[in-house]
Amino acid sequence: MGNVIDLTRVCQTFVSSDGSPVTALQDVDLGLRKHEFVSLIGPSGCGKSTVLRLIAGLLKPTAGTVSIFDRPVTEPRDEIGVVFQKPTLLPWLNVLDNITFPMRHKYGHVDAKDTERAQALLSTIGLADFGRKRPGELSGGMQQRVAIARSLLHDPDILLMDEPFSALDALTRDEMSFELLRIWSERPKTVVFVTHSIQEAILLSDRIVVMSARPGRVAEIIDVPLPRPRSLATLSDPVFTALANDIRVKVFTRKPE
Numbered sequence: 001m002g003n004v005i006d007l008t009r010v011c012q013t014f015v016s017s018d019g020s021p022v023t024a025l026q027d028v029d030l031g032l033r034k035h036e037f038v039s040l041i042g043p044s045g046c047g048k049s050t051v052l053r054l055i056a057g058l059l060k061p062t063a064g065t066v067s068i069f070d071r072p073v074t075e076p077r078d079e080i081g082v083v084f085q086k087p088t089l090l091p092w093l094n095v096l097d098n099i100t101f102p103m104r105h106k107y108g109h110v111d112a113k114d115t116e117r118a119q120a121l122l123s124t125i126g127l128a129d130f131g132r133k134r135p136g137e138l139s140g141g142m143q144q145r146v147a148i149a150r151s152l153l154h155d156p157d158i159l160l161m162d163e164p165f166s167a168l169d170a171l172t173r174d175e176m177s178f179e180l181l182r183i184w185s186e187r188p189k190t191v192v193f194v195t196h197s198i199q200e201a202i203l204l205s206d207r208i209v210v211m212s213a214r215p216g217r218v219a220e221i222i223d224v225p226l227p228r229p230r231s232l233a234t235l236s237d238p239v240f241t242a243l244a245n246d247i248r249v250k251v252f253t254r255k256p257e
């Protein structure tokens, strides 16, 4: 079977504010399979978010192609859910209306079915009683859960997550990781997850893509041979520790070329 997402010889150049070109990505080849959980890791500025924006259809590559289900990506699509570092909720809308907002924005109205599904998602993420609250009444972790629920409203085939837990405290972060794994195992989808945390990448992923410093390239793709479901015990598995050390060395010893 073909890949769900394919990047073929993708180059991305930006023009910086002083007018000089910045090569963010150079000849990136990457194939992501159906229902796999893949993390992108690498030094700051190596182009992780750029890869996500290309897959989301928010950017057009300078060269090369990005395709989803063998069709070139030309614009954002409904079958893709996106979660950013900050929850980006609208403070004047309640939680339920925030989750269904993309529907109102796109079609001008929200079906009863969408509201029902939003309510069901709220239960899934443990916020069943919070639908009528405003985002400001929720903690950071709860707000990010709402943003995740919003991205799942249409049960997308592909979920793109750009450091979604980085603004959370360590405990909430672990809790959210397990919650995400539970959601993903119940409704499998291809997940591309950008993180700076080696631990988070190992805990969550089937494969980890290590990127090199700018211009970003795929330096190495590492399989995570840890059994699922993963749990707190996974964190003390010797395989986990060995892999973390291995990746740490790879990420920190890569010099810009």
Ligand SMILES: Nc1ncnc2c1ncn2[C@@H]1O[C@H](COP(=O)(O)OP(=O)(O)OP(=O)(O)O)[C@@H](O)[C@H]1O
Pocket: 014, 015, 016, 017, 022, 023, 024, 042, 043, 044, 045, 046, 047, 048, 049, 050, 051, 214
């Ligand atoms: N719109 C833009 N205009 C100019 N340069 C950009 C633009 N977007 C990204 N860049 C540059 O491209 C490079 C890659 O950026 P990107 O945000 O993809 O990196 P990243 O790996 O996600 O970084 P971080 O880990 O710090 O979030 C950086 O040098 C960045 O400054």
